[in-house]
Amino acid sequence: MDYDPIAAFYALNYAHYTDDLEFYTRLAQDYGGPVLELGAGTGRVSRAIARQGLEVVALEPSVQMRELGAEHTKGLPVKWAPGDMRQLSLRRKFPLIIAPFNAFMHLYTLEDQDAAMAGIHKHLGKGGRLAFDLYNPAHIGPQGVLQHEGDYKGGVSVFIHQQHEAAVQSLNTHYLVDRVSPKGTLKRQTFTLTQRYFTRYEIERWLRAFGLRYRLFGGFHHQPYTAEAPVMCFLAWQK
Numbered sequence: 001m002d003y004d005p006i007a008a009f010y011a012l013n014y015a016h017y018t019d020d021l022e023f024y025t026r027l028a029q030d031y032g033g034p035v036l037e038l039g040a041g042t043g044r045v046s047r048a049i050a051r052q053g054l055e056v057v058a059l060e061p062s063v064q065m066r067e068l069g070a071e072h073t074k075g076l077p078v079k080w081a082p083g084d085m086r087q088l089s090l091r092r093k094f095p096l097i098i099a100p101f102n103a104f105m106h107l108y109t110l111e112d113q114d115a116a117m118a119g120i121h122k123h124l125g126k127g128g129r130l131a132f133d134l135y136n137p138a139h140i141g142p143q144g145v146l147q148h149e150g151d152y153k154g155g156v157s158v159f160i161h162q163q164h165e166a167a168v169q170s171l172n173t174h175y176l177v178d179r180v181s182p183k184g185t186l187k188r189q190t191f192t193l194t195q196r197y198f199t200r201y202e203i204e205r206w207l208r209a210f211g212l213r214y215r216l217f218g219g220f221h222h223q224p225y226t227a228e229a230p231v232m233c234f235l236a237w238q239k
């Protein structure tokens, strides 16, 4: 999916999401750099890791997301790389590869998944780790119900509604971004985020198919995975 049209909105809406930062920065301290972030977005996680003095390669296909990311990580050791995680060819290995905040939900088909994992396999150094988190499908909300997501400076309010197609495990999140001018005029922008969701066992099977061992957590504090877990969080390594 092309994030160019939603880049500015993404930066606004998710800049304050920090739940995962300690999890990924700790791993970076433990395994060292350079760290490869797949689908690095606007640099939320890359920046936190680079602030510890570790080099990060931030792979991101969207030009607009990369531009915002480069601004957010100015002066830090982050190298922004255009590219698709299904065609990884960086000619170097990494002690840690991460895909935070649902980046793998853009692997829509089995072919996408296999192409990405084959590339990851080639780029993971000996003893290296792959870490990622995914949406827990148990939290899919009611269809079509408009929910208030947040309010921002300048009279901006964001609402979402989700559309779920169980047969193909797809989740469309429709964002309504409303700006009310001081005169009371409403300007509305709409964006749709299309993602594929995963169940735990299909991810476990995917990792096993590539010979990886793994641990599954139900959150960023290494808690057990349960139906109520906020996310599915995987830490994987080569046998």
Ligand SMILES: C[S@@+](CC[C@H](N)C(=O)[O-])C[C@H]1O[C@@H](n2cnc3c(N)ncnc32)[C@H](O)[C@@H]1O
Pocket: 001, 002, 003, 014, 038, 039, 040, 041, 042, 043, 044, 045, 059, 060, 061, 062, 065, 083, 084, 085, 086, 099, 100, 101, 102, 103, 106
């Ligand atoms: C939900 S955002 C997560 C961004 C960032 N990891 C974060 O934690 O804020 C998903 C990102 O994955 C990127 N993406 C989508 N398809 C991709 C692909 N095939 N290869 C690499 N990145 C991709 C999008 O452009 C977007 O920036």
